[in-house]
Amino acid sequence: MAATKTWVLSLLVLEFTTVLGRQMLAQSVRRVQPAKRTSNTFAKPADSLESPGEWTTWFNIDHPGGQGDYERLDAIRFYYGERVCARPLRLEARTTDWMPAGSTGQVVHGSPREGFWCLNREQRPGQNCSNYTVRFLCPPGSLRGDTEHIWSAWSPWSKCSAACGHTGVQTRTRTCLAQTMSLCSEATEEGQLCVSQACTACDLTCPMGQVNADCDACMCQDFMLHGAISLPGGAPAPGATVYLLAKAPKMLTQTDSSGRFRVPGLCPDGKSILKITKTKFAPIVLTMPKTSLKSGTINAEFVRAETPYIVMNPETKARRAGQSVSLCCKATGKPSPDKYFWYHNNTLLDPSLYKHESKLVLRNLQQDQAGEYFCKAQSDAGAVKSKVAQLTVIAHDESPCNPTPESYLIRLPHDCFQNATNSFYYDVGRCPIKTCAGQQDNGIRCRDAVENCCGISRTEEREIQCSGYTLPTKVAMECSCQRCAETRSIVRGRVSAADNGEPMRFGHVYMGNNRVSMTGYKGTFTLHIPQDTERLVLTFVDRLQKFVNTTKVLPFNRKGSAVFHEIKMLRQKEPITLEAMETNIIPLGEVAGEDPVAELEIPSRSFYRQNGEPFTGKVKASVTFLDPRNISTATAAQSDLNFINDDGDTFPLRTYGMFSVDFRDEATSESLNAGKVKVHLDSTQVKMPEHVPAMKLWSLNPDTGLWEEEGDFKFESQRRNKREERTFLVGNMEIRERRLFNLDVPESRRCFIKVRTYRSERFLPSEQIQGVVVSVINLEPRTGFSSNPRAWGRFDSVITGPNGACLPAFCDDQSPDAYSVYVLASLSGEELEAVASSPKFNPNAIGVPQPYLNKLKYRRTDHEDPRVKKTAFQISMAKPRPNSAEESNGPIYAFENLRACEEAPPSAAHFRFYQIEGDRYDYNTVPFNEDDPMSWTEDYLAWWPKPMEFRACYIKVKIVGPLEVNVRSRNMGGTHRQTVGKLYGIRDVKSTRDRDQPNVSSACLEFKCSGMLYDQDRVDRTLVKVIPQGSCHRASVNSMLHEYLVNHLPLAVNNDTSEYTMLAPLDPLGHNYGIYTVTDQDPRTAKEIALGRCFDGTSDGSSRIMKSNVGVALTFNCAERQVGRQSAFQYLQSSPARSPAAGTVQGRAPSMRQQRASRGGLPRREGQLSLVGLHSPPCPPQVTAVVRLSNELSLVNLNTSVLVHLASLYLYLLSLSHDAGWQMAPRMTK
Known part of the structure; x- marks a missing residue:
């Protein structure tokens, strides 16, 4: 009892400390004044690293979610009182990637007296603060009292590790003297950069030529290297920088306006390496040609730089303590990623231990190593983060699955009402399908050789009593870890025109550069998704060139089953003829009576052929513009409007228009490129003022489905003509291999919408449908008219799982009407209905309580006009207030609360769609959810x-x-x-x-x-x-x-x-x-x-x-039965003559009357069927009579009561025969 009290008291003290710490951090955050910029004493310290004093350990008490990253001194002192002195002398801040705060380019604040902080809203659009860690320099002897001799003095610095004249590392160590190991958690070794002494003599030897004055390369004075560098479309590459890769990269020259360069003095030894760089292109690395001539020539073509792209994500796995696991991550890009960082629960793992490798191997696992893992791949072109993998580590004696099944209700037939539950439902139970720690071999693989899932291991057969018959069923009784059911993910769809639904017949479907499918006569296609596919990016190509080539990112069910998508394509604009020697203006706008959103200006002499040769003839130009002011074009938007930011996170874009261009030689139909093209964007079309400075020009990478930045927009310095009153933003671009462009703004104000789909209007959790495509269209309302959108800005789709779907959408906490959305759902191409908003507005049916529902302004599409379809609803995206209880439980979740949205119980607020209940019913003795193939169970009676x-x-x-x-x-x-x-x-x-x-x-x-x-x-x-x-x-x-x-x-x-x-x-x-x-x-x-x-x-x-x-x-x-006339079976049921023999028979065999009691004519048991050529199972002994009406009537062991019933039946049939003109069989009349 005493131990229990001590334990409870410890918990209370811990809880009190935690709450107090949160309050302290919150108070520190509130004291921050963003408008007042604190001097960056940590960026350029006044003292050197050899200043007298002692550094504290590194502290990281906050993460950059919410408003920013706050490493405040008072909050650090609350958590780590003994580790911080009263008056620090200096502050040093670095990111968790070990980059100094002053080198990140972010707006940060800090001082030794207050600590360090970084605010998200002060950063560039689309970028949040990095995760920072800090330490403080304290006066000598101020960290602990002189009586506490915990650490020995630091040893002298070691010798610099670098060769002469180079930068290296030197270290020093110390020893912990305390008897309590908990006081020895600080570093025992420190390192710092150092520069070794200057070299006394050059040790470089040259097989050809002589050593240069810097002693870093070999030079041949009589050799001349000529080079010609071009861009991907064949045009020259001016301004490219040429480096010689020696001990340190050495700049040699830059290319001229024609992309050419000359470098004297290099040696043609076949070993020297050149590196040629240009912004937005992957570096070119070349080896000097080996020749005995006095000159040499190299030719090279740039490849567009591509941000790293994840092609293999780490997989969710489960292990027992002591086992090993491998998590793998792979990315591609141009150039290829050369560094991989691994994170555990958002904390960077020590790179020195894991060596920047794409494969993370953890041996002898402990339970504290469980959690979330992801990797970040990095190259010169950028970085990208993988998806999160969950690692579960359980104890040796712990069950890998919860052995008790969860509740799962199945619907019974219409004549099988259950009085015990007062419903037509029966609980058969099920095992939640999740990865579990099962039997594995000793191999450490990226993908487990055998995938194990929790599933049903024991069932019990039960009989459900219905109206006049019984239904057998199998009820789940126990769950265990077993091999997962084998599944296959499939995507099906129909490709058609966005304007009139004309199918794209016999078009090609590409995944990357591989053709994987073809559309049929009706535009339909089917694709079996390869098992290792992480992101399904498909490009639809019309061989007849009626439609614009369209790239789509299609969500699919990774657990298996088929998903159906409607693919809408824009019809290609009829080409116009341009003169290559003249300046041409092409308007971008499709709404009648409205000014164009933008204009393309193509200066004279801008067209050139694929080989770089200038083109001077006539150009057939087809420019197709997707105008977001036309709401009906939202479904034709290409890709999923996302990009990868500098930190590797995926961020959304809000579009102001997409355009596709196709330039061809009018005579030969050869594809042409265009350089120095200008885009003039009408600033009055951008209704949100904060979007104007953030506007950028983007192009689509068709392989990844991600948008990549082409350039910024700037205000036009002078008007193009005196009468023009509009103000334009100008962006520059070149049209080469990329043909689809976008006028977009990165948007960080994001939320999630919780949506569930059901089989009927009963909205039972057990009747949720998986595999439904739920789509959301982000809208920009007209000023003062939240219900009448001015334009759409983004289109997203998500597949529902066992717990519904969370849809990303833009939101705003200051102005609830800043954004609104349409939400719609479809299954196998058929639209589901949303819950009505008029004439009856029922929050219980909609799934969202008041008063939050009124704030969201829920309206089904037929709210004002009942003739409109009922398959979508519109809401205002009011971001939930953190201190509002009624807004904290859905259906809108802040972006950082994605997990809360995904794991929300069915009782939490959510929006609903449902199927119109059809005249079809399925019942399986062994329950199986057709939406989830992994719910399949091994059983002889499986359908x-x-x-x-x-x-x-x-x-x-x-x-x-x-x-x-x-x-x-x-x-x-x-x-x-x-x-x-x-x-x-x-x-x-x-x-x-x-x-x-x-x-x-x-x-x-x-x-x-x-x-x-x-x-x-x-x-x-x-x-x-x-x-x-x-x-x-x-x-x-x-x-x-x-x-x-x-x-x-x-x-x-x-x-x-x-x-x-x-x-x-x-x-x-x-x-x-x-x-x-x-x-x-x-x-x-x-x-x-x-x-x-x-x-x-x-x-x-x-x-x-x-x-x-x-x-x-x-x-x-x-026949239609006459009103009031009974059937023969109803007549027998209502007959007053009854006896025990004619009543309900106890046991497995029913009476003849009970066989026909249901209108369905369901036979009670199997023993009453006659088969020719097959031995029938014998009838149970309780049956005393078998009545067979055919050519003759045979009576066996009939008692008086049965004869009375048969006589009544005969008279009834005889009366019917007179009305219907039936002829009774001769032996029947006997």
Whole structure:
């Protein structure tokens, strides 16, 4: 008890200390005055490193999130009181990458008395403060009392490590004298830069020529090197700098206006190396040619510099303590990245230990090494950060998965209401799919040889009591770590024009430089995504050149399954003719009655051929502009409007227009380049004043889908004509290999919107849909009219997962109406509905409580006009206030709170979309979520027996009658010893009325395909019963289907004309048989394609309109029952003559009456079916009578009560025969 009290008291003290520390840091931050610039005493110290005193350890108590990075002295003193003296003499600040604060180019503040701070809002647009660490110089003896002899004196500095005349490192050490090791956490070794003494004599030897005066290169006085350097398009490269790489790079010369240079005195030894550099291009490294001549020539062409781009991200992994793990990161770029930095929980790992390598190996793992890891790749062109990987480390005796399944509700049939839960739902449980620490071999690989996931390890069979029958189900009872189900990610889509929906027929789809797919006649395409794909960047090329080549970044489901995307393309503008020898002006604007957003000015003599030769003829110019003032063009925006900043973080752009250019020789159609092109941007079109100075010109990298900076805009110094009253921003560009450009502003005001998608308006968490494409269009409202947007600025799409989706969007905390958004969702190309906002405004249905909902101004698109589609909603992006409780729980989250958004429970506020509930119902004995292929379970009764190979089967049923009818398929094991007589599942569908025939409807009904079960041991011919739920009798069976079933025994007997029973065919028969079969790696795709063929009545077509007379397997005649007339089965149920024998039979076999109690005609158990050529399971002993109505009536062991019922049934049928003109069988009348 005493130990418990001590433990609780310790926790309270720790909590109090933490809260007090936060308050101290907050008070320090509030005392900061951004307008007052503190002198940078840390940048240029007055004292040298040899000043008397002692340096403290390095401190890093804050990170640059929120407002900035605050390393305030009073807050540091609160946490580390003994380690800081009362009056520091100096302050030194560095980034966590060990760069001095004065070298970062950022606006920073600091003093020894107050500490150090950096404010995000004082930095350049799109850039935040770096993560800084600081230390203080204290007077000698001021850090600790003289009585505390913890450390020995520092040793003398070691000898400088560099050779003569060069810079190196020298070190010194000290020893900890304290008996308590906790006091020895400071550094035991320090280092500093040093310059060695000047060299006394030159030790360089030259195999050719003589040593120069600097003793760093060999010179040959009689040799002349000539060079010609060009740009990627063939144009000369003026202003390029040429270096000789010796002991230190030595500048030699620069290229002239024609891209040429001459350098005398170099030696043609085949060993000397030259480096040629130019801004925005990757450096060229050349080796001197080896020759005996007096001159030599080199030619080279620049390649555009490209920011590093991650092609391999570290993977999420799980290990036990003591095991090893490897995390890998790989980036490409021009030049290639040469340094890799690894971070653990946002803290840089020691580069000296991990050697800037792309592979991080951690051995003998401890639990404190768990957490988030990512890498940063760096080159001369920039840096980029990888995605975050989660490393889980558990103890040796800890279970890798929570053995208790979580709740998961499945919907039951319409006639299976559960009184216990007062609902149509049943909890079958499930195991959350996550990476777990399973069995691994000894190899340390980037990707584990076996991927392990938490899954169901034990199930229990239960029976659900329904109205007159029972449904078997498998309930998850235990979870464990096991091998993950094999999945495949697929992207499908349709490519069409943005203006009228014309499909791009037979176009090419490229991933990088590789053609990976082709569109069909209707513009559709399918792409199986390679397993190592991190970011799916596709370029769609129209061979007929009707449309502008379009690059899209498409989100996909990394856990597997197919995602459908609608790809919209801009129609290419009709070309105009330009004179290359004249100045040409091309307006950029597509909105009638509005001034152009910008203009292109192409000076005379600006065009040149691919080889650099000037072009003087006529030019066919096609310039296509995507005008953001036209809201309907948002979906045609290319890429995802992101760029990589200097620190390697991905930042969004807000567009003011994109334009694509195509210049060709009018005579030969040869592609032309253009240099010295000017872009004049009308500043009045930029409605946000803060965007004007931040405006830049960007071009799209089609390989990465990222935008790269081309140049800045500046105010025009003079007007182009005297009448012009507008003010223009001017940017310069060259049009070479890049053809798509963008007028964009980096925007740092970002938030996330939480959206969930559901199967119905019930909005149950268990009915969430995965794989839905949720898109957001950022809008710029007109002044004073928040509901009437002036333009769109950005388009993003996200795929919903098991916990919904978090959509990035611009937001503002000062002005809630500064930004607004449209949000829409689609699944397999069909749009989902948003929750209504009128005439009834229900916050509970929308999913967001008041008063925050009013602040967001939620409006569905049909709010003012009910004729408008209901598939989107608009909100104002009001950033949540940090001190407001009602705004802290969604649906808008600050950008730094992404994890809170992703992990928010279903009870947290969110926006909702839902499917219109159709006349279709699926029930599986072994639950399976078709949105998530990883939820597949190994079981003989699994509807889909094999992952990665989903086979969907449909049968077409024609209904002749005045009403639409529900049709049910009941699917049971037929020939396999493990499943015979056991239920796989049921499917319900409502027939679709024919447009041309008033009394005809048809249904495409799914049934379980025959074939191998999950063990791949032997096939099972599924026993399928097709049951129209009404007063129906079978009229005909497709002759080819009947012949096939007769020739492929066993054959199911069909004595009951109100239904049809068959052993499903093993072969994919096709439309001539009325059977439609499709196999795909995604279950939803297989069902959608098979359903489209069934509607069309063909084996290769597709339709959404039911063609009732084509490709039919079964025909039923269904009569409309007269009002008040009972069916024979209802008559038996309501008959007053009852006895125990005629009531409910206890056990597994029901009475005949109970078999027909449901309108679906569901048979109670498997023992009551007769098969020709197959031995039926024996009936249970509780059954005392088997009644078989066919050509004759056989009675066995009937008691008086049963005879009374049969007599009543006979009289009822006899009365019906007079009305309908039926002929009773002769032996029946007996």
